[in-house]
Amino acid sequence: xxPDLQDTIANIPAPAPEALxxxxxxxxxxxxxxxxxxxxxxxxLQTLGLTDLRKAAWVFxxxxxxxxxxxxxxxxxxxxxxxxxxxxxxxxxxxxxxLHNAPVHIVNAGVATALDSAPTLRNTxxxxxSRNMLHEPALSEAELNEALALGIECAAEASAKGFNxxxxxxxxxxNTTAASALTAALTGRALYPVTGRxxxxxxxxxxxxxxxxxxxxxxxxxxxxxxxxILRRLxxxxxxxxxxxxxxxxxxxxxxxxxxxxxTAAAACAVALAPQVHSWLFAGHQSQEPGHRIxxxxxxxxPILTLDMRLGEGTGAVLAMPILESALALxxxxxTFTSAGVSAAxxx
Ligand SMILES: O=C(O)c1ccc[n+]([C@@H]2O[C@H](COP(=O)([O-])O)[C@@H](O)[C@H]2O)c1
Ligand SMILES: Cc1cc2nc[nH]c2cc1C
Numbered sequence: 135x136x137p138d139l140q141d142t143i144a145n146i147p148a149p150a151p152e153a154l155x156x157x158x159x160x161x162x163x164x165x166x167x168x169x170x171x172x173x174x175x176x177x178x179l180q181t182l183g184l185t186d187l188r189k190a191a192w193v194f195x196x197x198x199x200x201x202x203x204x205x206x207x208x209x210x211x212x213x214x215x216x217x218x219x220x221x222x223x224x225x226x227x228x229x230x231x232x233l234h235n236a237p238v239h240i241v242n243a244g245v246a247t248a249l250d251s252a253p254t255l256r257n258t259x260x261x262x263x264s265r266n267m268l269h270e271p272a273l274s275e276a277e278l279n280e281a282l283a284l285g286i287e288c289a290a291e292a293s294a295k296g297f298n299x300x301x302x303x304x305x306x307x308x309n310t311t312a313a314s315a316l317t318a319a320l321t322g323r324a325l326y327p328v329t330g331r332x333x334x335x336x337x338x339x340x341x342x343x344x345x346x347x348x349x350x351x352x353x354x355x356x357x358x359x360x361x362x363x364i365l366r367r368l369x370x371x372x373x374x375x376x377x378x379x380x381x382x383x384x385x386x387x388x389x390x391x392x393x394x395x396x397x398t399a400a401a402a403c404a405v406a407l408a409p410q411v412h413s414w415l416f417a418g419h420q421s422q423e424p425g426h427r428i429x430x431x432x433x434x435x436x437p438i439l440t441l442d443m444r445l446g447e448g449t450g451a452v453l454a455m456p457i458l459e460s461a462l463a464l465x466x467x468x469x470t471f472t473s474a475g476v477s478a479a480x481x482x
Contacts, residue, residue: 135362135407136279139378142286143408145385149181155465162468163476171436175416175458176465182389182414184298187462189236189455191301191448192288192379193220193227196244196371197263199272200350201308205343207334210263210307214245217305220447221252227303227447234455236301238448241288243281244371256291258284264312264370267350271367272312278366278374285378293386299458300383301418302400303393303448304372307333310423311343313399315350315368317425319358320402321432325351328425330395332444361406369403376400381407384414391451391458394421394444398429405433416458419443419450 135143155177160166167173179187195217201210219225220240223232231238241256242249246263249255260280264272273281292300306312310332317328325347331340354367365374377400380390392401392415404411417430420437422444430437438454471478 136283138286139282139381142381142385146381146408146410146414147387148410149413150183152177152181155180159465161470161472162464163471163474164468166479169464171438172457172461172464175438175461178416179389179458179462180465183387184389184462185466187299187459188297189234189299190292190295190297191227191231191236191238191303191452192241192292193238193303193305193448194241194243194372194375194379195305197246198306198308198312198370199264199266200268200311200346202266203268203346204339205311205346206308206332207339208307210246213305213307214247214249217242217245217249220305221255225447226445226449227452230449230452234452236452236455239288241284241375243284243375256288260284260371267312267315267368268346268353271354272370273366273374275366277371278362281371281374282378285375285380286382288375288379289382289386289388292383292388297388299389299391299455301391301393301448301451301455302376302379302397303451304376304396304446306370306372306396309370309373309396311347312368312370312373313396313423314347314425316364316373316399316403317429318347318351319364319368320406321428323428328428330423330425332423361403365403373400373403377403377407380404381411384411389414389416391416391418391454393418393448393451394446395423395426395429396446397448397451398426398433402429402433416454418454421450
C-alpha cells in the first residue's frame with residue numbers, strides 16, 4: 135500500500151452515533167417508523183453531518199483488454215464515443231444531472247484512443263485500456279497505484295469544490311466482466327450467479343463470457359490473496375480510480391452514492407481495503423445484473439431504488455438523490471408531536 139493510500143484510509147472519519155438522530159425521528163408527527171427506509175437514510179445523513187446537500191456526479195471511463203475476447207454486445211470504441219457524448223451533454227447521465235442539479239465531471243482513466251481536452255474532462259489516461267486479464271494481470275503494480283492516486287486526486291478536487299454528496303459512475307465496454315471477476319473473488323461465489331448479460335448478450339455469448347471468466351479466475355486464483363491484488367489482476371483503470379475516489383471522498387467527509395454493478399465492485403474493493411468507508415456509502419439502486427444483488431448483500435447495503443436499469447454512467451445514483459434530499463427535508467422540517475400539539479400513541 136502506498137503512503138498516499140495509507141494516509142487516505144487513516145483519515146476516514148467515523149460517523150457520529152445514531153441514537154440521538156433516531157430519537158429525533160421518533161418525535162416527528164407520524165406513526166413510529168412510518169417513513170420506513172427514509173428514516174434510515176435521514177439517520178445516516180445525520181451521522182455523517184450532512185445537514186445540507188451539495189451534489190455532483192463523477193464518471194470514470196476506461197477500456198478493458200478483456201473486450202478482445204468478445205464479452206460485450208458492443209464494440210470497444212463505444213467507450214470513447216460515449217465519453218464524447220458525455221462531453222456534449224447528450225447522454226442519460228447528462229439529462230439526469232441537469233434535472234437534479236448535480237454537475238457531471240468526466241475522468242479519462244484509460245480510454246484506448248486519445249481524447250482531446252475539454253473543460254469538464256479530466257484527461258489523464260494511465261494507459262490505453264487495461265491489459266487482457268485472460269493472459270496477465272489487468273494492471274501492473276505501478277498502474278494500480280496511479281489509478282488509485284488519480285481517484286484520490288479527484289476526491290480532493292471534489293472537496294475543494296465544496297461537494298458533500300457524490301454519485302459515482304463509470305463507462306467502459308467489457309467492465310461487467312471485470313465486475314463479475316471481482317465479485318467472485320471478493321465474495322467466494324461461483325461465476326455463474328454473478329455473471330450477467332451486461333449491455334445485452336444473447337444466450338450463447340453469455341455462456342462464452344462465463345467460460346472466459348472461468349479461464350481468467352483459473353489463471354489468477356493462486357494470487358488473489360489481498361484486496362489490492364484482486365483489484366490489480368481483475369479490475370481495470372476506471373474501477374481502481376473509483377476505488378481511490380471512494381476512499382478519498384470519505385476521507386474528506388463526502389458521502390458517496392454508488393451506482394450499478396461496476397461502481398459497487400469498486401466500492402467492495404474500497405471496503406475490503408478499509409472497512410470503515412462503509413458508513414459513507416449509499417447504494418443508489420439495484421441494477422439488472424445478477425451479481426449486483428449479490429454484491430450489495432455482501433456489502434450489507436440496501437438499494438434505494440429498483441428500476442431494472444442496467445446503464446451505468448452514475449444514472450441510478452443520481453436518480454436516488456431526490457430521495458436522499460426528501461429524507462433530509464423531512465428530518466429537518468417536520469413538526470414534532472409537542473410543537474404541533476398532536477397526541478402521541480396510545481399506550482396499550
Ligand atoms: O450499472 C450496471 O449495473 C451496468 C450493467 C450493464 C452494463 N453497464 C454499462 O455497460 C458497459 C459494460 O457492459 P459490457 O456488456 O460491455 O460489459 C459499461 O459502460 C457500463 O457502464 C452497466
Ligand atoms: C450506448 C451505450 C451507452 C452506455 N453507457 C454506459 N454504458 C454504455 C454502453 C453502451 C453500449
